[in-house]
Amino acid sequence: MAANPKSAAPLDLERIRRDFPILSRQIRGKPLVYLDNGASAQRPSAVIEAEREYYERHHANVHRGVHTLSQEATDLFEGAREKVRGFLNAASTKEIVFVRGTTEAINLVAQAWGRPRLGKGDEIVITWLEHHANIVPWQQVCEQTGAGLKVVPIDRRGVVDFDAYLGMLGPKTRMVAIAHVSNALGTVLPVEKFVAAAREHGIATLVDGAQAVPHQRVDVRSLGCDFYAFSGHKLYGPTGIGVLYGREEVLDEMPPWQGGGDMILTVSFERTTYNHLPYKFEAGTPNIAGAVALGTAIDYVEGVGLDRIAAYEAGLLDYATERLSAVPGLTIVGTAPEKASLVSFVIDGVHPHDLGTILDAEGVAIRTGHHCAMPVMDFFEVPATARASFAFYNTRAEIDALVTALGRAREMLG
Numbered sequence: 001m002a003a004n005p006k007s008a009a010p011l012d013l014e015r016i017r018r019d020f021p022i023l024s025r026q027i028r029g030k031p032l033v034y035l036d037n038g039a040s041a042q043r044p045s046a047v048i049e050a051e052r053e054y055y056e057r058h059h060a061n062v063h064r065g066v067h068t069l070s071q072e073a074t075d076l077f078e079g080a081r082e083k084v085r086g087f088l089n090a091a092s093t094k095e096i097v098f099v100r101g102t103t104e105a106i107n108l109v110a111q112a113w114g115r116p117r118l119g120k121g122d123e124i125v126i127t128w129l130e131h132h133a134n135i136v137p138w139q140q141v142c143e144q145t146g147a148g149l150k151v152v153p154i155d156r157r158g159v160v161d162f163d164a165y166l167g168m169l170g171p172k173t174r175m176v177a178i179a180h181v182s183n184a185l186g187t188v189l190p191v192e193k194f195v196a197a198a199r200e201h202g203i204a205t206l207v208d209g210a211q212a213v214p215h216q217r218v219d220v221r222s223l224g225c226d227f228y229a230f231s232g233h234k235l236y237g238p239t240g241i242g243v244l245y246g247r248e249e250v251l252d253e254m255p256p257w258q259g260g261g262d263m264i265l266t267v268s269f270e271r272t273t274y275n276h277l278p279y280k281f282e283a284g285t286p287n288i289a290g291a292v293a294l295g296t297a298i299d300y301v302e303g304v305g306l307d308r309i310a311a312y313e314a315g316l317l318d319y320a321t322e323r324l325s326a327v328p329g330l331t332i333v334g335t336a337p338e339k340a341s342l343v344s345f346v347i348d349g350v351h352p353h354d355l356g357t358i359l360d361a362e363g364v365a366i367r368t369g370h371h372c373a374m375p376v377m378d379f380f381e382v383p384a385t386a387r388a389s390f391a392f393y394n395t396r397a398e399i400d401a402l403v404t405a406l407g408r409a410r411e412m413l414g
């Protein structure tokens with residue numbers, strides 16, 4: 001991924017690795033080589049501590065009590081929202097909705113933005129490389145409203161066909177929902193171009209940023225999208241917390257999705273009035289500790305520096321691509337010129353699941369399967385792939401360990 005070379009000073013890998021306690025684990029008597037960061041990254045001690053400290057010293061429910069703990073919890077929770085706002089460069093904390101993760105964020109948009117607006121003949125444009133989280137919620141809202149799904153094709157490298165995309169935009173298109181980075185292939189989409197084209201037609205846009213925010217700086221205002229979604233657990237934060245960014249004017253016009261406590265101003269049996277943004281979309285007690293610790297994860301990542309992370313991971317990706325390409329019988333699936341730091345691959349005659357099991361015996365954790373992107377597997381005519389996905393705490397020595405373990409697997413299975 002592109003990085004600003006001026007701020008791309010080398011990382012202090014030893015120090016960084018010490019910050020992540022789990023990285024010193026042994027798995028089956030071997031040092032852990034964790035290469036499944038695309039599924040979920042690991043947490044630094046600071047994040048684990050933030051959650052602990054929150055529960056040990058500050059926990060109470062938010063936005064409700066006048067007592068000290070409730071105010072402390074509220075300040076921490078709202079402080080985390082401000083950190084997310086800064087991280088995405090959103091204009092206001094009103095635009096930052098805490099959700100469970102990317103999946104919930106997209107469902108919220110499909111149901112609260114899409115369902116009341118869409119009708120028969122309307123079209124939603126997605127791409128072929130989407131995660132199921134950015135396919136199924138749109139299919140569901142299509143079933144509910146009579147709208148239809150249009151899918152932009154990809155080529156054999158895993159690049160989305162921009163001209164075909166332009167050809168699909170028309171008076172019936174209501175929403176463009178696209179990944180920023182493909183989890184199955186690593187392709188980085190030029191989302192600025194996609195969003196700009198949609199905006200010219202007055203079409204709403206959603207960007208699934210689950211695989212992008214851990215690897216590159218994201219500025220929602222310069223992107224110009226209406227919605228941007230990501231998950232905390234892929235950004236070195238807790239599970240069960242994520243973010244939906246929505247432009248204030250757009251969120252304002254949407255009805256709430258779920259009803260309950262905190263999302264209301266007044267309730268009577270005759271009539272309920274809804275709370276201001278962003279609380280209108282945060283029904284019930286939120287994952288307070290998760291949000292607070294997500295704020296700490298953002299501090300941590302900013303401390304390391306996203307430009308330095310991008311530059312370091314680009315080096316890891318080049319090294320991994322070179323070493324894996326030299327493994328006999330191995331084919332890389334996803335060879336777009338712009339890729340995030342992950343490599344999907346298949347090996348002749350070896351099922352990825354068998355590969356994953358043998359690698360685990362060597363302490364190497366990779367993901368095997370369809371990566372919640374079955375249409376991508378269909379496109380490349382493979383049932384599954386193996387995927388090594390890197391974080392800034394991974395090393396070239398770990399990539400060497402992966403290649404050695406693959407050699408062993410080939411001897412056993414080939």
Ligand code: PLP
Pocket residue numbers: 038039100101102103104131133134179181182183208210211231372
């Ligand atoms: N979108 C992409 C591109 C993903 O990679 C993932 C998770 O792997 C998701 C959405 C769903 O994220 P979550 O399961 O955290 O909601």
